[in-house]
Amino acid sequence: MEDRKKENQSMQVMKEGKFFAFLLESLKGISQIIYLENVITGLLILLAITVSSFSLGIIALLSAMIGTLVAKVGGADKILVSKGLMSYNSVLSGLVLQTFLTGPYAWIVALVGAAITAVITATLMYFLGNFDIPILTLPFILFTWFVLLSSYKLDSIKLSDSLSPQSLANWELHIEGKINLLRAAFNGIGQIFFVTEAIPGLLLFIAVFWASRKMGIYSVIGNVVACLITLALGGEHTLIMLGLYGYNAILTILAVSVVYNKKENRYAPITGVVAACMTVPLMASVSIWLLPFGLPALTMPFVLSTWLILGARKVLPNL
C-alpha cells in the first residue's frame, strides 16, 4: 500500500512539472564536484564541458540525472539528494568512461556506470560515516578502476588507446618540455572535469569565483603552487602542461583550507598549501603504482592528501 502510494507520488512529481526541481538537483550534483551547491555554477561547468566536447556535456547532464534518480528511488535522505551530494560521483564516472572508453557501447557503459556509482556512493558513505570522514571522490575512482580493468576480459568494453599497461622494469623518466604556467593553470582546473583547453578552463574559474571569491582565490593558489613544486621536484613537464599535477592540488586546498575546516584554524591556509604540495609526490607514486595496469590516477592523490590532513586534525588539532 505504502509503496504503491509512493509510486503514485513519484508519477505526480513528473506530471506536476516538478521535473524542473529534479533538474536543479542534478545541476547541483555537477557543482558539488568542487564542493559547491550552486545551480549557476553547475550550469557554467556544464557549459565549459559542452564547449570542449558536445557528447561529454550530454553525458555529464544525463549522469547527474541518473545519479539523482537512483538515490531518490533507493530512498536516500532527501536533503543529501537535494544538495547534489548523492550524484556528483555519478557525473565524474560518466565523464571518465566517455573519455577512456571507445566503441559503439561506450555511452551505455557510461550511463549504467553513473547508476552503479550512485550505489557505491551510498556504500562508501555508510562505511566511512563511522569515521566521520567525507567520501570525497572515492566512489568514482574505485568504480572507474574496476571498469577499466574489466575491459581486458570483456569484449564489449573497449579501451581507448590512451591507456596502456607498462612494466615498471622498463620505465624511463624524461622530464624535458616547454612550460607555460598560464596554460598549465587552465588545464589544471579543466582536468577535474576531463577537459583541457583555455576557454573551458576560463569558464570553470568563473564558475568557482561566481559562487565564492575565497574558493576561487584558493583554487588559483593551489594550482600554481603545485605546478611550481612539481618543477622543483623534477616532474615531467608535459604532464605539468596538461594540468595533471594541478587538479588534485585545487581540490585538496579547497577541502583542507575551506570546506572541511570547521573551526577557524590560524594555520588552515598553510596546512592547505602543504596538503596541495603533497598531492605532487602522491600523484607520482599513485601513477607508478598503477603503471603495470595502465590505469589513470584520477583524483586519488587528492583523496589521500585530504584524508591525511582531516584524520590528523583529530589528533593534531592545530593543523
Next chain:
Amino acid sequence: MEDRKKENQSMQVMKEGKFFAFLLESLKGISQIIYLENVITGLLILLAITVSSFSLGIIALLSAMIGTLVAKVGGADKILVSKGLMSYNSVLSGLVLQTFLTGPYAWIVALVGAAITAVITATLMYFLGNFDIPILTLPFILFTWFVLLSSYKLDSIKLSDSLSPQSLANWELHIEGKINLLRAAFNGIGQIFFVTEAIPGLLLFIAVFWASRKMGIYSVIGNVVACLITLALGGEHTLIMLGLYGYNAILTILAVSVVYNKKENRYAPITGVVAACMTVPLMASVSIWLLPFGLPALTMPFVLSTWLILGARKVLPNL
C-alpha cells in the same frame, strides 16, 4: 585452576562420545559455505566433493574439524561454533590449497592453513563487526592469496602448474569456444567447492534444494543470469563453461535476496539479480588485477558485490 578444569572438560568431551556432536558441528561448517546450517546438506556437499576427488573430500572434513577445534580451544562464542560459522572458511582454505598446491607437503600446508584460517576468521569478525557487515569468505580469500604468493620464496611450498603470473602488457583476449548452458550451470555451483563435473554439480544442487527450495531456485537463477550476461558482455566462453562466471553469482544472489535481507524488501529479488550480474565485470577486473601475480580471483567478486549492496542498503533502504 579454571583453565585446568576446562582442559579436563575438553578431555571428557572426547571420552563421553561427544565427538559425535563435534562431527555434526563440523558438517554444519561445510554447509555454511552456502549459508546453511544443515547437517544433511553438509553430508551431501561432502559426498559431492568426495565423488569428484577422494583426497579433496578427506581434506574438506579434516579442515572443518580443525577449524571447529581451533575456535573451541580459542574460546569462541559457543553458538557461533555450533552453527558452523567459525569453520566454513577453514574448509575452503583446505580445499583451495589441496587444489592449487602440489608436492609431498601440500596436505600439511592445507591442514595448517585450515587452522590459521580459523584465526583470521576471528580477526576479521572483530574488524568488520564494527560495521555490522558479515565477513563472508574474506578470511579464506586473503589467506589463500598470501600462501600462494609465499610459495615463490619458500621452496617447500610448491604451486601446481595451473597458476602462472603474466604481464598485462602481453595480455590478449580470445573469447571463442562452444557454449553448453547446462554444463556451465553444474560447473558454476561446483566451482564454489573447487569441483567441476556434472554428478557433483547435481549433488550440490540437491544439497541446496534439500535445505531450502527458495534458495535452490535463487541459486539456479543467479547462475544462469550470470552466464547470459557474460555472453552478452563478451566474456571468454571457456571460462563460462568452467563455471567461473557462475559461482560468485550464486553466492551473491543468495546473500542479497535471501540470507541478509532482513526486512522483506519488495525490490530484494531484483537487487539480488542486479548484484549477481555485477559479479561478472567484478570477476573480470579482479582477475586482471591479479594477473601479474598469477592468483585466482576466488570468491572476491562475490564479497565485493555483496558488501556493495549490504552497505548501500543502510543509506538506500529500498534496495
Next chain:
Amino acid sequence: MEDRKKENQSMQVMKEGKFFAFLLESLKGISQIIYLENVITGLLILLAITVSSFSLGIIALLSAMIGTLVAKVGGADKILVSKGLMSYNSVLSGLVLQTFLTGPYAWIVALVGAAITAVITATLMYFLGNFDIPILTLPFILFTWFVLLSSYKLDSIKLSDSLSPQSLANWELHIEGKINLLRAAFNGIGQIFFVTEAIPGLLLFIAVFWASRKMGIYSVIGNVVACLITLALGGEHTLIMLGLYGYNAILTILAVSVVYNKKENRYAPITGVVAACMTVPLMASVSIWLLPFGLPALTMPFVLSTWLILGARKVLPNL
C-alpha cells in the same frame, strides 16, 4: 592572544634549557621502536646506529626531534609525545630514506619525510583508534612505499641501486648459501634499525636487555625460531643471513607475548612464538607482492601478524 601566548611559551621552552627535556622525549622516540620508553635504551640504539654509519646516526636523532616537534606544534596529547609514541615512526622513515635514497638531496627528503610521517602517525592513530588496535609501524611503512614509488616520476628523488622492480613471471628461487645462526641473529635485531653488523647488533641486544630482561629473552627466542622455520620452509639462505627473516619475528613476539598482552594469558608465550613463525610466510608473500614495484617489505609482516593475533583475541580470548 592565546596563540601569541603559546608562541612565547615555546620560545621560553628553548631559552630556559627545556631543550634537554625535548631531547629526552626524542630519545624515547628512538626506544619506542621496540616498545620501550627508556632514555638509556634510546641512547644505546643511537650509539649502535652511529657505530654502523655516522650519517645514519645523525639522521636518526634529527628525525626523532622533528617528529616530536611536529607533534608538539600540531597540539598532540602531551603524554603521548613525552612517551615518544608520536615520533618513533619518524625515526624509522628518516633511517629508511637515508638508506634507500641517494644523491645530494637525500637527507632533505629524509628530514621532510620525518615531519610528514608524524602527520601520518596522527592520521592512522585516529583511524585505527576506532578499532582499539595499535598503529605499530604502519605510518612509516606506507610513507616509505609512497616516497620510493614517487622517485620513478620525480627527477630530484634518486633511488639507490639496491632496489629494482622485477616481473614475477621472470622470478627464479635460489635458496643455496652458507648459514651462521649467530650472525643471522645479530643482523636480525639490526635490521629493525637498518644496520647489519655484529657490534651494532650486540649493542641493540644490550639496549633491550637493559630495559627489560623478559623482552630481551623473548627477542632472542623470536629471532632464532624464525630463522629455523625459514630454513625448514626452504627460504633463501642469503636473506636469513642478512637478518631479513628475523626482524619481523622479534617485533611480533614482543608485541604478542609482552607489550599488548594485557590479561596474563597462559597461552600468550606460545601464541607469540606462533605469530613470530607466521612472519616468515608473510615476509615471503609481502616481498613477492612488492616485487613488480621493487619495494622492500619493511615491517609489514610484523604489522599483519600482530594485528591478526590482537584482532583474533577479541573473539578467541584464550589466544
